[in-house]
Amino acid sequence: MKSIHISLLSLLSFSLLLPVLSGPLSDTYTPTDSILLDCGSSADGTDADHRKWAADDSSKFRPSGNSTTAPAAFQDPSLLSPVPYMTARIFTSESTYKFAVSDKDHHWIRLHFYPSTYNSLNPEDAYFSVTASGGITLLHNFSAHVTAQALTQAYIVKEFSIPPSSDGALSLTFAPSTEHPNSYAFVNGIEIISMPDVYVEPATLVGFSDSTVDVGESALEVMYRLNVGGQYIPASNDSGLSRTWYDDSPYIYGAGFGISFAAEKKVQIKYPSDDSKYIAPIDVYRTARSMGPDNAVNKNYNLTWVFQVDGNFTYVVRLHFCEIQLDKVNQRVFDIFVNNQTATAAADVLAWTSEKGVPTYKDYAVAVAGGAGDKQLWVALHPSVESQPEYYDSILNGLEIFKLSNAGNLAGPNPEPSPLSMAQREQDREFQKDSLSKSSMIGGAAGGAAAIGLLAAFCFVVYRHKKRIDGGGSAGGSGWLPLYGNSHTSTISGKSCASSHLSTMAAGLCRHFSFAEIKQGTKNFDESLVIGVGGFGKVYKGVIDGGMKVAIKRSNPSSEQGVNEFQTEIEMLSKLRHKHLVSLIGYCEDDGEMILVYDYMAHGTLREHLYKSNKPPLSWKQRLEICIGSARGLHYLHTGAKYPIIHRDVKTTNILLDEKWVAKVSDFGLSKTGPMMNQTHVSTVVKGSFGYLDPEYFRRQQLTDKSDVYSFGVVLFEVLCARPALNPSLPRDQVSLADWALHCKKKGFLEDIIDPVLKGKIDPECLKKFADTAEKCLSDQGVDRPTMGDVLWNLEFALQLQEHNEEGKPMSTGIVVDSNSVTSGGSFDGRNPNESIGGRSGASDDSDGLTDSVVFSQLINPTGR
Ligand SMILES: *[C@@H]1O[C@H](CO)[C@@H](O)[C@H](O)[C@H]1NC(C)=O
Ligand SMILES: *[C@@H]1O[C@H](CO)[C@@H](O)[C@H](O)[C@H]1NC(C)=O
Ligand SMILES: *[C@@H]1O[C@H](CO)[C@@H](O)[C@H](O)[C@H]1NC(C)=O
Numbered sequence: 102m103k104s105i106h107i108s109l110l111s112l113l114s115f116s117l118l119l120p121v122l123s124g125p126l127s128d129t130y131t132p133t134d135s136i137l138l139d140c141g142s143s144a145d146g147t148d149a150d151h152r153k154w155a156a157d158d159s160s161k162f163r164p165s166g167n168s169t170t171a172p173a174a175f176q177d178p179s180l181l182s183p184v185p186y187m188t189a190r191i192f193t194s195e196s197t198y199k200f201a202v203s204d205k206d207h208h209w210i211r212l213h214f215y216p217s218t219y220n221s222l223n224p225e226d227a228y229f230s231v232t233a234s235g236g237i238t239l240l241h242n243f244s245a246h247v248t249a250q251a252l253t254q255a256y257i258v259k260e261f262s263i264p265p266s267s268d269g270a271l272s273l274t275f276a277p278s279t280e281h282p283n284s285y286a287f288v289n290g291i292e293i294i295s296m297p298d299v300y301v302e303p304a305t306l307v308g309f310s311d312s313t314v315d316v317g318e319s320a321l322e323v324m325y326r327l328n329v330g331g332q333y334i335p336a337s338n339d340s341g342l343s344r345t346w347y348d349d350s351p352y353i354y355g356a357g358f359g360i361s362f363a364a365e366k367k368v369q370i371k372y373p374s375d376d377s378k379y380i381a382p383i384d385v386y387r388t389a390r391s392m393g394p395d396n397a398v399n400k401n402y403n404l405t406w407v408f409q410v411d412g413n414f415t416y417v418v419r420l421h422f423c424e425i426q427l428d429k430v431n432q433r434v435f436d437i438f439v440n441n442q443t444a445t446a447a448a449d450v451l452a453w454t455s456e457k458g459v460p461t462y463k464d465y466a467v468a469v470a471g472g473a474g475d476k477q478l479w480v481a482l483h484p485s486v487e488s489q490p491e492y493y494d495s496i497l498n499g500l501e502i503f504k505l506s507n508a509g510n511l512a513g514p515n516p517e518p519s520p521l522s523m524a525q526r527e528q529d530r531e532f533q534k535d536s537l538s539k540s541s542m543i544g545g546a547a548g549g550a551a552a553i554g555l556l557a558a559f560c561f562v563v564y565r566h567k568k569r570i571d572g573g574g575s576a577g578g579s580g581w582l583p584l585y586g587n588s589h590t591s592t593i594s595g596k597s598c599a600s601s602h603l604s605t606m607a608a609g610l611c612r613h614f615s616f617a618e619i620k621q622g623t624k625n626f627d628e629s630l631v632i633g634v635g636g637f638g639k640v641y642k643g644v645i646d647g648g649m650k651v652a653i654k655r656s657n658p659s660s661e662q663g664v665n666e667f668q669t670e671i672e673m674l675s676k677l678r679h680k681h682l683v684s685l686i687g688y689c690e691d692d693g694e695m696i697l698v699y700d701y702m703a704h705g706t707l708r709e710h711l712y713k714s715n716k717p718p719l720s721w722k723q724r725l726e727i728c729i730g731s732a733r734g735l736h737y738l739h740t741g742a743k744y745p746i747i748h749r750d751v752k753t754t755n756i757l758l759d760e761k762w763v764a765k766v767s768d769f770g771l772s773k774t775g776p777m778m779n780q781t782h783v784s785t786v787v788k789g790s791f792g793y794l795d796p797e798y799f800r801r802q803q804l805t806d807k808s809d810v811y812s813f814g815v816v817l818f819e820v821l822c823a824r825p826a827l828n829p830s831l832p833r834d835q836v837s838l839a840d841w842a843l844h845c846k847k848k849g850f851l852e853d854i855i856d857p858v859l860k861g862k863i864d865p866e867c868l869k870k871f872a873d874t875a876e877k878c879l880s881d882q883g884v885d886r887p888t889m890g891d892v893l894w895n896l897e898f899a900l901q902l903q904e905h906n907e908e909g910k911p912m913s914t915g916i917v918v919d920s921n922s923v924t925s926g927g928s929f930d931g932r933n934p935n936e937s938i939g940g941r942s943g944a945s946d947d948s949d950g951l952t953d954s955v956v957f958s959q960l961i962n963p964t965g966r
């Protein structure tokens with residue numbers, strides 16, 4: 102009673118204090134000018150963020166010159182709302198929008214482009230330039246179609262900031278390119294919004310101790326704006342400034358993800374001054390990414406982000422910091438590198454702010470030289486060992502990158518046609534060829550892979566996503582591999598380059614193979630031994646040590662999978678050992694080869710034992726055991742390793758079965774590679790295969806361990822119903838298994854869609870438990886989904902129900918078990934799953950050594966061990 106009292110009181114005082122301290126209303130910036138134009142529309146509208154857009158057909162905003170309006174022919178499913186994208190203004194000759202604005206403010210200009218068919222014009226013909234008053238070229242020879250294709254986005258948002266104009270007139274001129282026949286210009290939405298002076302301080306030029314670069318007088322293009330360690334913040338949540346902040350994880354280099362965390366409730370974010378509260382919203386500072394708890398690990402890696410930018414421009418990198426965990430100076434001290442140069446040595450956020458919870462930021466300017474094409478911008482943090490801080494760690498809360506205008510120009514070239522979409526087409530062909538010629542030869546595995554590949558390709562065409570970058574410059578370089586994460590453009594610089602950098606630990610944990618051994622083991626890469634193909638190259642079935650069967654993945658030398666990534670993969674995989682994860686046995690990097698050797702899984706993929714093959718069907722108990730094993734593997738990934746690892750591509754083709762039918766999760770960690778700016782997201786889309794993809798991720802671009810839980814829910818239904826996650830040949834409402842199964846379950850006829858061979862073989866209580874669990878996994882919101890530990894617990898329980906009822910035994914008396922107890926998000930029945938099954942299985946790989954009855958009694962009585 103007492104404790105309830107206290108918490109109620111503190112809650113009360115907390116909520117009373119809150120408005121006084123952070124005063125959400127007074128913190129909202131009110132822009133002098135806020136013009137949102139829904140171009141080509143004749144009626145005002147509201148977007149998904151409840152922002153109001155005015156029709157540009159009114160006399161007030163109608164542009165000069167010849168233009169027409171048109172609706173888009175097709176609404177891409179990734180458009181968050183029809184406004185402003187479903188109408189466009191089309192310009193066949195030079196036309197100018199004129200706006201009267203305040204002459205004191207900087208202004209944001211955001212241009213929205215949705216390259217669709219308007220008035221039967223070919224979207225590929227639209228090449229144009231956009232010039233702002235003051236002669237600032239924002240875009241030149243711009244093709245929204247090419248850009249969207251390359252970024253695999255449905256629409257493009259370009260964000261600029263321009264300095265005040267003396268006469269308070271702001272104009273935007275759209276001019277079709279004269280170099281292309283039939284060229285026209287178009288725009289779907291224009292935002293003109295005055296902004297507080299948040300980007301005016303000169304930025305330190307990295308590498309030149311006391312040079313600065315003037316920012317305030319310059320026009321800028323916003324390239325990236327990330328809420329590091331946090332989630333997507335929509336424009337409507339940015340204290341009136343209408344900036345959008347995206348998740349940073351796609352830009353993280355390699356597998357060194359560090360850990361993301363949020364401030365505890367009691368930590369107040371205190372802006373140092375009134376002006377500073379518009380620098381970034383509280384939500385940016387409340388979350389952060391740090392390196393992790395292990396000094397030894399942190400000492401050996403850089404927390405690194407990589408961004409794709411246009412060459413021949415100067416960029417300003419703004420790093421937002423706020424210490425939300427520690428209290429003292431010299432606890433967390435780190436070096437900041439921008440493009441491999443030291444930007445600040447021995448940075449200590451608390452020394453800068455002198456207090457926990459106080460935000461600050463640093464601006465660094467860096468010139469990216471070279472031609473106009475694709476360049477990379479690296480930002481890295483490393484513990485400052487010389488400073489001997491208490492923890493070897495670093496922290497970052499937010500990151501923005503702006504391009505500065507160069508001689509009045511901000512326009513870069515159109516990105517190269519996406520290597521990804523080309524690879525996709527390539528792969529598509531390869532898979533088709535494969536499934537025709539090889540399926541009989543190598544059996545279901547490749548067939549399954551081909552089907553999934555085709556499915557992914559199909560979905561890839563249908564759905565193109567809203568991307569997480571703000572417009573972005575250009576697509577990534579030459580990496581082309583959609584299947585297993587992305588590669589870097591770094592080329593392989595010959596032999597032994599990888600091993601010399603491999604940590605001794607990784608080198609000690611897994612074995613080095615000579616190329617001769619590999620060649621011998623695969624009969625010189627005999628095509629008949631191929632068991633999988635992807636953008637990365639091929640997977641062969643092989644033999645080593647005169648008899649041990651292995652799977653050998655050989656990266657296509659032309660795929661340019663970076664040496665760094667290869668190393669990261671080895672380092673990471675060699676440390677992950679679990680009965681329910683496919684193990685890495687060794688690697689070979691002779692002669693510039695990048696070859697990984699894994700356990701061979703005799704029974705192939707789970708999928709080929711469910712449908713679309715002529716294998717004998719699995720019994721229900723076998724299926725349950727396979728689900729339990731995979732749940733264990735995933736639970737280990739989420740909680741058992743040093744850092745939580747999100748698989749990102751849980752599906753029945755990534756669950757493999759060894760000769761004893763033990764389920765092993767494969768392809769984990771591989772997806773954690775590649776920060777190729779414009780492709781990681783996509784690779785996630787292709788990888789995070791459609792039909793399995795977390796809808797919340799779809800909406801928010803935030804990937805969490807609960808995204809894996811969602812995908813696993815689909816796997817559970819797939820196992821139960823023996824049909825693909827997506828089957829485009831079915832009637833519309835049945836295409837998606839997740840939707841269809843949930844629908845059937847709600848209506849109470851789930852029994853009708855389960856695998857016919859299972860009819861009458863599943864104990865009803867077990868079925869209910871299993872289906873309830875799967876349903877919970879498919880909850881729309883991540884927070885409502887159980888953890889992998891909960892899922893594991895429930896599946897164990899379902900298996901017990903099946904076994905006990907099969908044996909005709911009544912459930913042990915005196916034990917109260919609520920079989921509907923899939924709780925949301927948290928643990929079960931008030932029990933922490935980590936104390937019972939989940940934790941143990943996460944921590945060791947011999948958890949299957951226990952007999953089922955022991956497990957069961959522990960489930961019922963977790964303290965009785
Ligand atoms: C508008 O179009 C007409 C005919 O299509 C052309 O004669 C005229 O010059 C155009 N006006 C402008 C301002 O380009
Ligand atoms: C935006 O703000 C509202 C109200 O403060 C909050 O309920 C919502 O969760 C926020 N949305 C995001 C994505 O942060
Ligand atoms: C920074 O160093 C890495 C290797 O450590 C290299 O791959 C990358 O290209 C460098 N970046 C720049 C911008 O020089």
Ligand SMILES: *[C@@H]1O[C@H](CO)[C@@H](O)[C@H](O)[C@H]1NC(C)=O
Nearest residue numbers: 401402403438441442481483
């Ligand atoms: C971190 O990055 C800096 C700058 O590129 C580099 O000099 C250093 O070797 C890197 N450290 C590690 C451990 O990778």
Ligand SMILES: *[C@@H]1O[C@H](CO)[C@@H](O)[C@H](O)[C@H]1NC(C)=O
Nearest residue numbers: 413414471472473507508510
């Ligand atoms: C870099 O930009 C300047 C100014 O826009 C231009 O004159 C120059 O030709 C560009 N250099 C390259 C290599 O593209």
Ligand SMILES: *[C@@H]1O[C@H](CO)[C@@H](O)[C@H](O)[C@H]1NC(C)=O
Nearest residue numbers: 228242244247280514515516
């Ligand atoms: C315009 O863009 C297209 C597509 O990126 C490119 O092929 C063409 O060379 C560009 N033209 C000029 C003049 O830059």
